[in-house]
Amino acid sequence: MSTKIAFIGSGESLTRIQPVAANLLDIExxxxxxxxxxxxxxxVTQIKPCDVVLFAGALAYYFSKKQLESLPIPCLYLATDEMAVASSFLSILYTKHITLERISIDMIDSSVVYNVLTEFESDVPKMHVLDYQNMLESHxxxxxxxxxxxxxxxQGKIDLALTSVHAVYHRLESFGIPAMRLTDPKFSLRRCLEIARAEAELFKRKSAQVAVGYINAAVLDEQPNALIHELPSPIQRLEDGLFVFYSTRGEIEALIGQNQFYDFMNNWDEPIKMGIGYGATFIDAEQNAKAALKFSEKDADSKCWYILTEEKQLLGPFPHENRQHQLKNDHPEIVQIAKQTRLSPGNLSKMIExxxxxKDVHFTxxxxxxxxxxxxxxxxxILKKLADHGYVKIVGEEMTYQQGRPRAIYELNMPVYR
Known part of the structure; x- marks a missing residue:
């Protein structure tokens, strides 16, 4: 079964990527x-059924962000990286014999250019570089x-303009200004297509996962059917106040994207708690759903629900928040911290998140x-267990009231960027 990629880009970018795609199996x-x-x-609004959307560049992807929110498939873009910049520089130096000081270049992220320049063993040449990322924040x-x-x-300061935007290239040509497009090497295009295919396959596998939902509500069967018909399967009563439904991860995430679960909860008059679990098997999904329901039952909000994924990632509490907590940690250092402090992976994950x-490393x-x-x-x-083993330290104190004890100010001393 081939992977169908909706490619959004300029005519020139299509001309470059099509021959690469033709040499890859199962890509259309x-x-x-x-x-x-x-x-x-x-x-984006014209895209026909496909497996993944691939943009020719970050700029087109940025302009489409709002429209992409409604797409139920993976979306990614071909990022102009250091290899693309370096290969363009080499082409200019050896075929056009123009020095880098006589080139102007525009990039959505100029750090990529400077990363290439700092790799030179000699002095870094001064270049004319435009970073237009800030333009995206306004007009x-x-x-x-x-x-x-x-x-x-x-002004006679350049001999060539190197641009990352094909439309700019055509306008410069119309002015008679020598210009060149930043182009990605063929192996970068191949790698991006392979990543797009892998993303599509992973998304399909996840969408097909089993999903089980448990609902704790006292009067569910008395609620008008109009409020529950959007749920993915008939709701079955297990016992008084406890109900279950079965579906797939893809169906659940589609309903979340359409705000169906939010509407379902908001239209409920009584307290209601729900837990949804994903898994490779019904048993795994049921266990995760039960665990998610326990988290919702512990929450002070009278209406909330959690999702526990196959990867033991806890999402919620919905509908007001969508935090992510990793209930399973296999990072060696985190595992060691859990053993020493006797804190659960869930609590450690919450500390990390x-x-x-x-924005501030200090907290109370x-x-x-x-x-x-x-x-x-x-x-x-929790803080005492971490402090006893040096994973959190007191760095100061604050007195927010005229009476009472000062509050300690803490700082974590453990890896959080994993």
Whole structure:
């Protein structure tokens, strides 16, 4: 079974990628061509059934972000990396005999250019580089990129403009300015196509996983059918107040994307808790669903639900938050910390996610308690276990009130970026 890739890009990018795709087994390219990258958003709405969407560059992908939210398939883009920049520089140096100081270049992320330049053993040449990432945050104007190159050409400072945007290349040509497109080497295109195929296959496998949902609600069977018909399968009563339904991960995630579960919970008049589990087998999915239901029953919110995936990733609590906690840790150092502190992988995962969610490395027990949704006493017990083994340290204290004890300020001393 071939992987159908909806390719969104310029005509030139399609010309380069099609021969590469032709040499790969089980890959079919369905092209959607734009003249300028801003047109990519409209092309997304025209995509026919496919397995994965691949953009020719980051710019077109960025313009389509809003439209991509409704797509139920993987979407990725061909990123211009250091190899593309280095190969373009080599081509210019050895075929056009132009030095790097006489080149202007535009990039969505200029750090890629400087990463290449710093690899030179000699002094890093001074180059004319435009980073247009900031333009994406406000109003993007393709003309500003053209003006950047044209101004340098008119001032006699460059002999060639190197651009990452095909539309800019054509405009520069119309002005008679020597220009060249940043192009990705064939092996980079091949690697990107293989990644797209792998993403599509992984998505299909995950979508086919078994999903089981447990609902704890006292009066579910008395609720009008209009509120529950959107659920993926008939709801079965197990016992008073406890119900179950069966589906697949793909169906559940499609309903989440359509806000069906949010509407289901919001339209409920009574307290309701739900846990959904994914798994390779019904047994695995049922175990994960039961565990997810326990998390929702412990939550103070009267209406909430969690999802526990096959990878032991806990998602929720929905509908108000969508945090991710890893309940299984196989990182050697984290496993060692769990053994020493006797903290569960779930609590360690929450600590790591808490740290990554903050802009400041310092925090108080109250900050952590608010994030974990537990009492201050429970939080202080976790902090004490970590402090006893040097994984958290007190770096100061704050006095937010005129009375009472100062609050300790903590800092984690463990790896969080994994």
């Amino acid at each position: 390219i369905d092209p959607y061509i734009y003249q300028e990258p801003q047109e990519a958003a409209d092309l 993007f104007d393709l003309g500003k990129i053209v003006t950047f190159h044209k101004k340098l050409w008119d 808490f740290s990554k969610s903050r 027990a109250a900050d952590l308690a608010d994030y974990l949704k537990v009492t201050r006493r429970s939080t202080e017990r």
